[in-house]
Amino acid sequence: MGLEVVLAGRDFAEALLELEAKLASQPGFYRGTEATAVYGESEPTPEQSEALRRILEGGGITLKGFAPATVVDGAEFERRRAMRPRREITLSDEARSLVADFAGARADIAQRRKRGEESVRRADLAAARPAGVAAPPALTVVEPPPGTLYHVGTLRGGQSLQQVGNIVVVGDVNPGAELMASGDIVVFGRLGGVAHAGAQGDANARVYALDLAATQLRIASCIAADAGERTGATGPEAAFVRDGRILVAALDKLPHPEAQGAHT
Numbered sequence: 610m611g612l613e614v615v616l617a618g619r620d621f622a623e624a625l626l627e628l629e630a631k632l633a634s635q636p637g638f639y640r641g642t643e644a645t646a647v648y649g650e651s652e653p654t655p656e657q658s659e660a661l662r663r664i665l666e667g668g669g670i671t672l673k674g675f676a677p678a679t680v681v682d683g684a685e686f687e688r689r690r691a692m693r694p695r696r697e698i699t700l701s702d703e704a705r706s707l708v709a710d711f712a713g714a715r716a717d718i719a720q721r722r723k724r725g726e727e728s729v730r731r732a733d734l735a736a737a738r739p740a741g742v743a744a745p746p747a748l749t750v751v752e753p754p755p756g757t758l759y760h761v762g763t764l765r766g767g768q769s770l771q772q773v774g775n776i777v778v779v780g781d782v783n784p785g786a787e788l789m790a791s792g793d794i795v796v797f798g799r800l801g802g803v804a805h806a807g808a809q810g811d812a813n814a815r816v817y818a819l820d821l822a823a824t825q826l827r828i829a830s831c832i833a834a835d836a837g838e839r840t841g842a843t844g845p846e847a848a849f850v851r852d853g854r855i856l857v858a859a860l861d862k863l864p865h866p867e868a869q870g871a872h873t
Contacts, residue, residue, distance in 0.1 A: 612642055612670065614661070617649035621657055625664060632668035640669030647676050755792060764788075764802065773809075784824055793817065803827070804848075812850045821846040821857060831855050 616624050632639065644665055646653070652675060653661065662672045755774030766785025770776055775792040786802035788794050791809040793816070800818035805827035807814030812829040826833045826848050833848070833855035845860045858864070 612639065612644040614644050614646045614665075616653070617647055619649075621653065625660060628661075629664050629667075632664065632670075637669065642669075643671045643673040645673050645676050652677075757792075758790070763798075766802070790814070806848075807850075816848040817845070817860070818847075819845050821848065823848075826855050828855055 614624075614628060646658075646661060658672075658675070665672050756772075757775040757777055758770060758772035759777045759779075760770055761779045763780045764770065764778060764782045764786040766783050769787040769789065770778070771789045773791050775795070776788050776790040777795045777797075778788070779797045781798040782788060782796055782800045782802045782804070784801045787805070788796075788800075788802065789805045789808050791807065791811065791814075793814050794804050794806045796804075796816075796818040798818070799820040800816070800823050802823060803825045804816045804823050806816045807829040808827075810829050812831070814828055816823070816826060816828065824834065828848065828850045831850050831853065846857050847860060847863050848855055848857045849864070850856075851864075
């Protein structure tokens with residue numbers, strides 16, 4: 610059963626403000642539902658309809674349409690509102706103790722002000738620091754490391770994935786598909802398309818695949834194309850750069866990245 614937003618007999622702007630406040634107080638509560646807007650003598654203008662639609666979509670609600678007030682008149686709306694169960698809010702003992710504590714805190718602040726003291730005391734961190742202890746370094750903004758794009762499923766011809774960081778594909782990459790990453794590329798399946806790792810110039814990037822049969826491999830500025838000499842799967846392999854060329858090796862014979870970097 611969908612929701613009903615009753616606009617009949619009310620100022621449209623005020624009704625929108627009340628609706629927006631209601632949705633903000635219970636974010637996500639109505640997500641996935643549909644709503645019908647009930648208007649009065651005149652149907653909302655396109656601008657009003659769009660404003661209502663935006664507010665509802667912000668709460669995850671789809672505006673299904675509009676209906677005249679004859680479908681749900683004011684009396685019927687009030688009757689339905691009266692039938693809604695009223696929630697009684699009761700305070701637990703812990704909550705009551707907090708109320709008392711707040712009252713005591715307010716009284717303490719009032720006494721401090723009468724004595725000419727600050728309501729909230731300011732800590733002197735420099736005076737509290739022990740002698741010989743250096744001041745903490747200034748905070749600086751640290752750029753987050755590039756992330757990893759994780760894709761599950763087969764990548765078909767004509768599809769592509771691009772990522773500033775690494776790409777992990779759980780599935781096959783068919784011929785005609787393309788992967789491009791500034792970091793490594795890992796394929797848990799057959800890599801039969803184009804793979805470009807280290808796309809921003811990182812020659813230490815690598816391409817891993819359970820079946821490495823790419824039509825074209827790129828690592829940084831190095832390019833290698835499949836010569837068509839492979840006769841079948843040889844097991845998990847990785848492509849890397851050494852002496853300005855792309856080489857492919859089985860995972861159990863793969864050189865350590867530090868040894869690779871010494872030759873690039």
